[in-house]
Amino acid sequence: xxxAVLCIGDELLKGAVVNTNLTYIGQHLLTMGIxxxxxxxxxxxxxxxxxxxxxxxxHADFIITSGGLGPTADDLTKQAIAEYLNCPLELDPxxxxxVRERWYSxxxxxxxxxxxxxxxxxxxxxxxxxECGSAPGIHIRTNTTPxxxxxxxxxxxxxxHPMFDNQLLPxxxxxxxxxxxxxxxxxxxxxxxxxxxxxxxxxxxxxxxSVAYCASPEFVKLFLTSPDSLCVESxxxxVRKEFFxxxxxxxASTVAAEILHLLKERGATLALAESCTGxxxxxxITDMPGASAGYLGGIVSYANEVKRNLLGVSEETLRKYGxxxxxxAGEMLSGIVERFRSDCAISVTGIAxxxxxxxxxxxxxVYIGVRCFEQSLVAEYHFRGSREQVRARSAATALNTLRRxxxxxxx
Amino acid sequence: xxxAVLCIGDELLKGAVVNTNLTYIGQHLLTMGIxxxxxxxxxxxxxxxxxxxxxxxxHADFIITSGGLGPTADDLTKQAIAEYLNCPLELDPxxxxxVRERWYSxxxxxxxxxxxxxxxxxxxxxxxxxECGSAPGIHIRTNTTPxxxxxxxxxxxxxxHPMFDNQLLPxxxxxxxxxxxxxxxxxxxxxxxxxxxxxxxxxxxxxxxSVAYCASPEFVKLFLTSPDSLCVESxxxxVRKEFFxxxxxxxASTVAAEILHLLKERGATLALAESCTGxxxxxxITDMPGASAGYLGGIVSYANEVKRNLLGVSEETLRKYGxxxxxxAGEMLSGIVERFRSDCAISVTGIAxxxxxxxxxxxxxVYIGVRCFEQSLVAEYHFRGSREQVRARSAATALNTLRRxxxxxxx
Numbered sequence: 001x002x003x004a005v006l007c008i009g010d011e012l013l014k015g016a017v018v019n020t021n022l023t024y025i026g027q028h029l030l031t032m033g034i035x036x037x038x039x040x041x042x043x044x045x046x047x048x049x050x051x052x053x054x055x056x057x058x059h060a061d062f063i064i065t066s067g068g069l070g071p072t073a074d075d076l077t078k079q080a081i082a083e084y085l086n087c088p089l090e091l092d093p094x095x096x097x098x099v100r101e102r103w104y105s106x107x108x109x110x111x112x113x114x115x116x117x118x119x120x121x122x123x124x125x126x127x128x129x130x131e132c133g134s135a136p137g138i139h140i141r142t143n144t145t146p147x148x149x150x151x152x153x154x155x156x157x158x159x160x161h162p163m164f165d166n167q168l169l170p171x172x173x174x175x176x177x178x179x180x181x182x183x184x185x186x187x188x189x190x191x192x193x194x195x196x197x198x199x200x201x202x203x204x205x206x207x208x209x210s211v212a213y214c215a216s217p218e219f220v221k222l223f224l225t226s227p228d229s230l231c232v233e234s235x236x237x238x239v240r241k242e243f244f245x246x247x248x249x250x251x252a253s254t255v256a257a258e259i260l261h262l263l264k265e266r267g268a269t270l271a272l273a274e275s276c277t278g279x280x281x282x283x284x285i286t287d288m289p290g291a292s293a294g295y296l297g298g299i300v301s302y303a304n305e306v307k308r309n310l311l312g313v314s315e316e317t318l319r320k321y322g323x324x325x326x327x328x329a330g331e332m333l334s335g336i337v338e339r340f341r342s343d344c345a346i347s348v349t350g351i352a353x354x355x356x357x358x359x360x361x362x363x364x365x366v367y368i369g370v371r372c373f374e375q376s377l378v379a380e381y382h383f384r385g386s387r388e389q390v391r392a393r394s395a396a397t398a399l400n401t402l403r404r405x406x407x408x409x410x411x
Numbered sequence: 412x413x414x415a416v417l418c419i420g421d422e423l424l425k426g427a428v429v430n431t432n433l434t435y436i437g438q439h440l441l442t443m444g445i446x447x448x449x450x451x452x453x454x455x456x457x458x459x460x461x462x463x464x465x466x467x468x469x470h471a472d473f474i475i476t477s478g479g480l481g482p483t484a485d486d487l488t489k490q491a492i493a494e495y496l497n498c499p500l501e502l503d504p505x506x507x508x509x510v511r512e513r514w515y516s517x518x519x520x521x522x523x524x525x526x527x528x529x530x531x532x533x534x535x536x537x538x539x540x541x542e543c544g545s546a547p548g549i550h551i552r553t554n555t556t557p558x559x560x561x562x563x564x565x566x567x568x569x570x571x572h573p574m575f576d577n578q579l580l581p582x583x584x585x586x587x588x589x590x591x592x593x594x595x596x597x598x599x600x601x602x603x604x605x606x607x608x609x610x611x612x613x614x615x616x617x618x619x620x621s622v623a624y625c626a627s628p629e630f631v632k633l634f635l636t637s638p639d640s641l642c643v644e645s646x647x648x649x650v651r652k653e654f655f656x657x658x659x660x661x662x663a664s665t666v667a668a669e670i671l672h673l674l675k676e677r678g679a680t681l682a683l684a685e686s687c688t689g690x691x692x693x694x695x696i697t698d699m700p701g702a703s704a705g706y707l708g709g710i711v712s713y714a715n716e717v718k719r720n721l722l723g724v725s726e727e728t729l730r731k732y733g734x735x736x737x738x739x740a741g742e743m744l745s746g747i748v749e750r751f752r753s754d755c756a757i758s759v760t761g762i763a764x765x766x767x768x769x770x771x772x773x774x775x776x777v778y779i780g781v782r783c784f785e786q787s788l789v790a791e792y793h794f795r796g797s798r799e800q801v802r803a804r805s806a807a808t809a810l811n812t813l814r815r816x817x818x819x820x821x822x
Contacts, residue, residue: 005424013416013447015437016625016632018429022452026426036424038459041433041450048449055466158797214427221427272711278697279690282711286689289765289798297717300683300693302708310708310750340717354700386569387700 001176003029004060005039006052008067008077009155012041021066021153021160028164030212032172033180033225036060044068046080053081053150061148062172067155069135071115077152078120078138085142085150087122095119095127095136102134128167133159139171149175180225181232185239186248188219188255189400195220195243202238209235217389217396218255219248245409255399256284256291262406263294263344268373270402271340272298273311273332275323275349276366281395296340301332307349311335324349326367330378333369344406345371346398350381352390366394372405412587414440415471416450417463419478419488420566423452432477432564432571439575441623443583444591444636447471455479457491464492464561472559473583478566480546482526488563489531489549496553496561498533506530506538506547513545539578544570550582560586591636592643596650597659599630599666600811606631606654613649620646628800628807629666630659656820666810667695667702673817674705674755679784681813682751683709684722684743686734686760687777692806707751712743718760722746735760737778740789744780755817756782757809761792763801777805783816 005025011017022039029036037059042048049068056063068077082089096119103111118135121127128137128151138152151168153160187195192215199211199222208228214221222239226232240247252258263270272282279300285291299310304323307313312335313328321327332347350366357363364385369378379401383393404411416436422428433450440447448470453459460479467474479488493500507530514522529546532538539548539562549563562579564571598606603626610622610633619639625632633650637643651658663669674681683693690711696702710721715734718724723746724739732738743758761777768774775796780789790812794804815822 010446011625012433013437013450014441014623014625015434015439016627018431018434020429022423023426023429026424028426030425035421035454037454038463039424039452043446043448051470052449059462158800212425214422214425216427269714274690276697278702279685279693279709279711280697282690283694286687286691286711286713287799287802291689292713295713297711297713297721298690299710299721300690300697300708302697302703302706303680306708306751310710339721388698389569391698 001034001062001172002060003034003036003062003064003172004056005036006049006056006063006065007039007041007155008044008049008065009041010043010074013043020157021155024157024161025064025066025164028169029172030214030223031182031184032176033182033210033223034172035212044074044076046076046083049077049080050084053084057148061146062175063148063150064168065150065152066160069118069137069152069154071118071134075135078122081140081150081152082122085122085140087124087140089120090123091116092119092121092127092136094129095121098129098136099134102130128153128163130154130159131162131166135159137163137167180227181229183224183232183236183239185222185243186219186253187222187243187246188248188403190220190243190246191215192220195222198242199239202235202242205238206231206235217392218399245404245407254284254288255396255403257288259399259403259406260285260288260291260294262403266343266406268294268343268406269296269340270294270344270346271296271336271342272345273336273347274298274300275302275307275332276352277348277391277395277398278302280391281346281348281398284395284399296342299336299339307332310339312338322361324351324361324365324367326378326380329367329369330376333371333376333378337371343373344402345369346402348394348398350390350394352387352394354387364390366390368394368398368401370398370401370405372402375405377401377411412445412473412583413471414445414447414473414475414583415467416447417460417467417474417476418450418452418566419455419460419476420452421454421485424454431568432566435568435572436475436477436575439580440583441625441634442593442595443587444593444621444634445583446623455485455487457487457494460488460491461495464495468553468559472557473586474559474561475579476561476563477571480529480548480563480565482529482545486546489533492551492561492563493533496533496551498535498551500531501534502527503530503532503538503547505540506532509540509547510545513541539564539574541565541570542573542577546570548574548578591638592640594635594643594647594650596633596654597630597664598633598654598657599659599814601631601654601657602626603631606633609653610650613646613653616649617642617646628803629810656815656818665695665699666807666814668699670810670814670817671696671699671702671705673814677754677817679705679754679817680707680751681705681755681757682707682747682753683756684747684758685709685711686713686718686743687763688759688802688806688809689713691802692757692759692809695806695810707753710747710750718743721750723749733772735762735772735776735778737789737791740778740780741787744782744787744789748782754784755813756780757813759805759809761801761805763798763805765798775801777801779805779809779812781809781812781816783813786816788812788822
């Protein structure tokens with residue numbers, strides 16, 4: 001099956017919004033072993049939408065669009081595509097009821113007629129109900145040979161995600177020519193090239209297996225795909241054995257989620273003392289729903305006086321070794337454990353840049369302390385890249401170190 | 412001038428990377444009054460690249476590509492485009508020198524021949540030197556009628572940004588048929604529809620002016636564009652008058668940057684007490700280089716015991732009103748000011764969801780306290796949306812409130 005993605009909206013081309021819908025769609029198609037053959041972003045203009053649709057239909061048999069389904073004047077996707085395919089729009093009774101119910105639940109008074117436009121569906125198409133918004137999605141099968149599918153999804157991510165998962169995925173699965181079996185693993189703390197090397201023997205012993213890798217500062221995603229379910233099962237066992245220590249548990253899609261899971265399992269608590277990461281690690285952890293079960297909180301000690309007064313870093317350490325030193329990271333670590341009485345803790349101090357580096361302490365020098373019950377360690381790192389990258393790599397390294405210690409690795 | 416963007420890389424279609432290059436290019440073109448007519452993402456396959464290039468050339472006269480210029484096997488952009496245009500690749504002496512210097516600066520031993528491939532440039536094209544990486548960019552003028560421009564930029568954002576700013580922008584400006592004059596304003600704390608309404612009279616009195624809006628939780632960007640410099644100047648005065656209180660200073664591109672600027676101006680310091688935002692506000696502030704000038708740090712008081720022990724919120728307040736209450740936000744605010752001895756402070760406590768809401772205290776209920784020297788206030792908000800949106804809106808509202816108080820508004 002060949003899939004193309006078409007995202008509609010001036011805001012994407014003006015750079016007002018990052019196209020996370022493409023990312024979401026791409027990630028979720030990959031779990032079925034599918035990579036889109038292309039993606040397009042076009043403005044809210046009917047001619048641009050239909051020309052791009054034509055181009056996408058020349059290259060794919062499933063076209064997923066996002067955006068332009070709402071009730072306002074610049075929402076033209078549905079009209080443009082219906083006109084292009086020569087399908088008149090008709091009021092869909094199920095969609096009309098859902099749109100009406102949505103309006104009255106918002107308690108905004110009388111329903112404006114324009115709002116009902118959202119329940120117009122091209123003749124012969126299927127409405128996909130919207131659990132988190134008003135505009136329904138639309139599934140059209142063209143009467144061309146070969147038949148093509150066009151699935152229109154709403155632009156807001158909060159509406160697109162559940163509609164993709166609950167309504168589009170089953171449609172895609174039903175049309176997969178050869179049902180593909182897939183597995184996804186998150187491997188943390190190993191560079192992509194090493195993951196690739198260590199996967200080669202598994203590939204060699206599983207001839208009908210294909211693999212894909214996606215790297216981020218946090219981890220490498222490893223996808224296994226095969227039309228043969230036994231092959232995928234056997235490869236899965238081999239991958240689990242090879243990456244036993246580095247793999248996140250099933251169900252955890254971030255290192256922070258894995259840490260919260262491990263903390264819960266052990267009834268343990270966590271506190272943070274952040275300097276150069278400035279709250280980033282705390283933000284990554286509290287981004288997870290239910291973080292409050294194990295995470296107590298932390299201190300962002302950006303200024304030296306905060307390191308001294310709130311974390312108890314000694315005047316002498318700051319004078320003799322400086323705030324960016326293993327000694328300071330160690331004292332921040334014991335200070336935060338003492339004040340928060342937590343079982344686990346992380347401390348980070350470093351130079352994120354772009355300024356503030358010296359020949360002895362260059363930009364990218366970061367000290368990370370991690371405590372896990374009785375075990376503590378402080379290590380020195382040299383991260384390359386921009387301020388943002390140094391901060392992201394510091395956070396990823398700190399979290400992964402704690403994860404490994406919580407799993408009982410001796411570091 | 413019509414511009415199209417073509418981003419090359421499997422990782423974009425797999426959802427491993429969000430296409431922030433399109434966002435960057437879109438934002439910066441808009442400052443010249445240009446919105447791309449379309450954008451495409453394609454895999455690392457020569458046929459996909461050249462087909463997409465053909466489609467882009469049918470719709471635009473300036474095509475900007477990103478990605479696929481590096482030294483590895485999947486970097487095929489340059490070869491594919493050169494072959495498609497029938498331009499042989501030649502070693503460019505200036506590019507060769509830069510590539511060699513780059514390699515030796517990395518101190519990785521002998522230069523592998525493959526690395527020098529990066530200095531191959533299509534015959535007749537111009538190499539754009541890469542300040543932050545090894546692969547040069549390329550500017551080709553086609554020998555078609557009308558002439559088209561193809562500018563290839565490297566994929567890593569840290570390399571693309573300076574090359575776009577310092578080398579591509581001057582080329583674009585030189586080819587703008589009618590030089591456009593533009594202004595950009597950041598307007599914070601006003602919904603997009605209100606910005607639009609309040610701009611109508613200015614548009615009516617400036618017939619050759621066009622405007623564009625881009626909304627985010629943080630602010631609305633307002634762009635003015637006109638071929639007539641006097642018209643833009645006069646409209647600028649009118650916009651400055653209309654949005655005097657709500658506009659960020661020139662040079663500040665985020666509310667956090669504006670706050671750091673205002674703190675510096677007054678020699679003031681800031682500390683944060685975050686609960687439901689969990690470090691997000693701290694992260695936004697420390698994302699700015701030089702944040703340490705005014706920002707001291709903060710306490711993330713996720714657990715109630717941290718609110719009590721580290722911020723001095725009273726047992727009685729927590730029992731009687733709960734952690735999500737105006738009373739608790741007020742005590743968090745005075746607690747953080749006392750402990751950090753800061754001139755300004757923000758406190759946030761609320762229910763970000765998706766769970767934890769009750770009929771009396773639903774998801775999205777957030778209390779925000781802000782102190783600016785002698786002035787303090789605590790207000791109640793009801794934010795809609797996902798956990799992520801509630802957190803983002805809480806952070807944006809808190810920062811904007813402090814900004815307004817620092818500017819001397821009476822709230």
